[in-house]
Amino acid sequence: MESVTERPETAAQTVLVVDYGAQYAQLIARRVREARVYSEVVPHTLSAAEIIARRPAAVILSGGPSSVYEPGAPAVESELFDAGIPVLGICYGFQAMAHALGGEVARTGDREYGKTDVTAEGPVRSLLEGTDDVQTTWMSHSDAVRTAPAGFDVLASSDGAPVAAFADARRRLFGVQWHPEVKHSPQGQRIIENFLYDGAGLSPEWTTGNIVEEQVAAIRAQVGEARVICGLSGGVDSAVAAALVQRAVGEQLTCVFIDHGLLRHGEAEQVERDFVAATGAKLHVADERGRFLTALAGITDPEEKRKAIGREFIRAFEAAEHAVLDQAAAEGARVEFLVQGTLYPDVVESGGGEGASNIKSHHNVGGLPEDMEFKLVEPLRSLFKDEVRAVGAELGLPQEIVGRQPFPGPGLGIRIIGEVTEHRLDILRRADAIAREELTAAGLDGEVWQMPVVLLADVHSVGVQGDGRTYGHPVVLRPVSSEDAMTADWSRLPYDLLGRISTRITNEVEEINRVTLDVTSKPPGTIEWE
Known part of the structure; x- marks a missing residue:
């Protein structure tokens, strides 16, 4: 089958996100588009000449798992930084930029993973304009930039990163050690927008x-x-x-x-x-x-x-x-x-x-x-x-x-643990409808990415309904919050909502006598059970 894809006309201002193997490369592209600037993800195997030939309005170098000084590590050709294109380096991209331009990158022995405080340094704000002097960021590195390249101002530092952000405003080159694209960096979107609007001179036109x-x-x-x-x-x-x-x-x-x-x-x-x-x-x-x-x-x-x-x-x-x-x-x-x-x-x-x-x-x-x-x-x-x-x-x-929640292609067939039969599908549909109805009534549709209801069809549990002993099926509620389903966390639904869902399902679906809650994040668990 043949497919034809053309870049949208409004993409005259295109930001290229160079992917160095980071799990967040797509998320960077999303954040750029949320700033109403068009973006595309490209592989790090593109040469500087190939990137320049695409005439991007700006380039963002993503994070990645490599160390810049290891043999075979992805490198950034210095030619890219001489082309007059605004560039932002993030995490590994930040280190690769520093390394290519003559800065010092080394293993400091102070690894930083997760929430990390970063402190602004010196009078130059640049990328950090409008952010706090001490801000919470999300770090993921064991290497650090010890010395910034010549001509760069050091903007920030952390306990494990002597140079956590830098800028050469004249050449429109910028970098940060942390991940501004993730929600765990609360002021990260402002930093991305500072780069796009002020550093690169772009305007928000992508709608x-x-x-x-x-x-x-x-x-x-x-x-x-x-x-x-x-x-x-x-x-x-x-x-x-x-x-x-x-x-x-x-x-x-x-x-x-x-x-x-x-x-x-x-x-x-x-x-x-x-x-x-x-x-x-x-x-x-x-x-x-x-x-x-x-x-x-x-x-x-x-x-x-x-x-x-x-x-x-x-x-x-x-x-x-x-x-x-x-x-x-x-x-x-x-x-x-x-x-x-x-x-x-x-x-x-x-x-x-x-x-x-x-x-x-x-x-x-x-x-x-x-x-x-x-x-x-x-x-x-x-x-x-x-x-x-x-x-x-x-x-x-x-x-x-x-506004419909994402739904797997195989449908309810993979939300029934065991053989799929017409009767079991009917049981699951009724339970699922109740859960979705209550979630909507609580006004939480926008906060929950999806809430699969899983029928443990090959499992029976003892219960008491109508003063009598029952031997029915359990169901599992799997409410998760996510932005793109690549990672997810279980949604902390109000107890009274969970109580209503449980009461209604066990009262209205006679084959079910137990409602359980899945509180596993992704990873390690997937969103769907099968």
Whole structure:
């Protein structure tokens, strides 16, 4: 399958984030976009000449696990710093900049990990303008800059870093030892904005409003008069991608919704009702619940479940695809394009874009055959999740869709520990609906990334209900808070809310007699149990 991706027109001011293997490279890019400046992640294997040739408005060098003085460690060519491009080094990027420009980087013996106080030094504020003289930061280093390069002012120090920040304002070169991009550095966003607005002279012009106009124009130019097919999953990404394409080419788009019977309560009906009402898109619904239940019969292994669901989705989608192709042929048209809700993190993590490493493959419609003869339309390919939600709202999609919690492709099939049956799906749907209803009533939807409810179908616990002994199932509440699902912490929900959820589930779902709470962060635990 072929995909065409172009940089958005509003990206004339593009900040390149050079990824040195840091887990936070994408987060840096997000923080830049939150400052309304467009950003992209690129690998550290790009040479200085290649970076300069892209004519970036600024460059940010990310953190990373290496030591600059070790053989084979990623290096920054000094040519980059002579090109007149504003540069900000963060953590390893800060040390690599110092090393390349003649400063001293060494292992001090004083490692700093986690919350660390940093003290401003001297009269020059520069990057630290508007921040406290002593501020809390998030550090992660065992090496430190001992001496700043010639021409640099030392801005700050910490117990383990004699030079914790520096600046050469004349050359527009800056650096900090800590991670300003993480929430644990409370004044970090101000530092990033100081670099963008004052250090690099950029203006905040990147908005989701003009993304819609640009993508609509790009889709029209790419698709022309051809027909387009889109697989709707019921999630945010596919819905927003389809809505953008619908806005661009209207009747040329046909959406396909495979009802595999593994969605939460009311979601299948919501896709059919609310999405069509909001967009006017043509929707082909394939009721394949029986196919999936048959394929899952007797399977308890999580990976086997995923494979079975993915396999059946491909078969079901191919059958629906042929129906759409036949209809188009009867009308003298040809379906040439397939819409996918690929996001920018998918591109970076799969190695298909500019990212430094191949972390995972992604399949936005449940897994699609490599030999499908479609060209891809990926209108969200340059966006992060929060930007996708904003675009969806701009397109008029209802909050029930754009505000929906992330949901795994295999659906409830991997939230049932044990064999998936129609009865067990019904039990889980009722429990999950109660939990989501109470979370919404408490006004906490915006604070909780997602709250999976997990049915321990192969476990029974003794209980007392209605003055009688019961032998029912336990369920687990898994509320987590996260920005991007790469890391997560369990959400500290109010006890009275947890109490209401527990009482309602055990009262209203007779098969369940015990509600438990998962208080594990990620890592070590994943968000989903399977």
